[in-house]
Amino acid sequence: MTARLVLRDVDVLHGRTRIISGVSASIAAGQMIGLIGPNGAGKSTLLNAIAGQLPSKGKILWSGNPVDPRDVGFMPQQCQVRADLSVLEVILLGRHEQLGWRIGDDTLSAATRILHFFGIADLAARGMPTLSGGQQQLVLLAQRLMRQPQLLLLDESTSALDIRHQMHVLKLLKDYIARTGALVVIAIHDLNLAARHCDSVMLLNGGALVGHGAFEAVITPDILRSVYGIEAEFITSRSGIPVILPLSPTSVETVPREEPR
């Protein structure tokens, strides 16, 4: 039976402020879900709640059981590493629970495979502080995959990457899903990337789920106007993928509220 992530009336409160309210969804594994929405919509908060990093009300179940943070590959938004650890050491820490005084050959070869999978084997001996933000993001993503999670939650994990690496990483994630049958939920701002790479999207606005399904069904000109406050032109590419061309903001929005992390 395919594993499912089930959210039932999920509320997340920060003090007395309701950040997420009544989110319900049922998502089958084996696909990539794009979590989209404007700044302050509650994407990070929802991902943190699913990962068990934030207390929430309602039910969050993975394969019928409460989510165990140890079984999830979660990459939060702000996770830069300043410690003087090498890239290989950081990848190995993905399995810190299994490491002993001597690192086994299996673990080392798994780490080497992941480094090659991400095309960063040449960085293995480099110290984390010497890497760019984008390179760090690649390393930390690779570290999460080292855990071979069935549920991978990524909070804007491609935001610091250039367009080539963004496409490369999203392709790698698709390969990972094809190989392992995992569920990947990725918070993403670039709607065109979401349209191209995500099997379906969840649109959050003001802490509520306002749309869930295929990209074309969820993102419409009206939605872009009401949720994002922009006018946009929709073009269909030669391969049949929708492309959004933003034209102008419909109104000047107030400063979006900060999401608690």
Next chain:
Amino acid sequence: MIGALVCLGLLMVLDLTTGPSGMPLSDVWHGLLAGPQGDDRMVATILWQLRMPQTVMGVLVGACLGLAGLQMQTILGNPLASPFTLGFSAAAGFGAALAIMFGSLIPLPAFIVIPACAFAMTLVACGLVYAIARLRGATPEILVLGGIAVLFFFQSLQSLLQFLASPEVLQQIVFWLFGSLLKSSWTSVSVTAVIACACLPFIARSTWALTTLRLGDANARSLGLSVEAIRRHTFLIVALLTAAAVSFVGTIGFVGLIAPHVARTLVGEDHRFSLPLAAITGAIILIGASVFGKFISPAAVIPVGIITAVAGVPMLFAVIAKRGQRGMS
């Protein structure tokens, strides 16, 4: 690591050969081979009853402070943290001062009452900070703030006792606070060794968790690490190691601050290597200070606490200069 062990071994030999009465290396060698019951009673007594406990105690105290310092800097994510940041040494000082002033009321010898009080008071300080962390969350900020509160509390109490003490008692209190290996005996060595050895399995088990913590709280938590739990457990270990280190020999500053930096500079952040090296470095610094103290003033040995405090400042500058280029974290 091997180089550091060799360096420590040489310093230990040098420490055994120096002292107010002097002793050539050949006598030390024969004295060591002859054992505590050797024919040359003077050599046996000086070596086995005076110098050997001081040297072994110096190694143990330095190692405890080095280990405690590195763990403290890791759990607080603060390169300036040391066992003294959270007020443990101030508490030990207050406990010792209390015992020196009122110890005569307890029908036990001073060499038991003073370290016992210092040890107990260190654990009280640990308990206070721990209680604050339980109530408000074991974040680095809460631990540091709680520690600073405890530090000032015990320093104030220590000052009060010093104010109330007679000149003779005050002198004893001040001497204790200097931190000196001259107070060492085989009893203090045994107690410190037992506590340090009892902590070792817990430290060994948490090496990877501590290394993971260096990725930052958000990363560590997202990798399934119970950040608050590891912080609380490590905090208890640090308290025990610090209590064991300072209760018998008094306050010794800078070792717990510098040894971790030296270890990290040499072997990086992997705690499998940096923890043992911090322990060895701590021992090297303390034994080095002991040798230096005896070398510059053979007749009246200068307490190691004073040497480490004076030498610690340029050493800290050197470490900052070395690490500064890479960014101190």
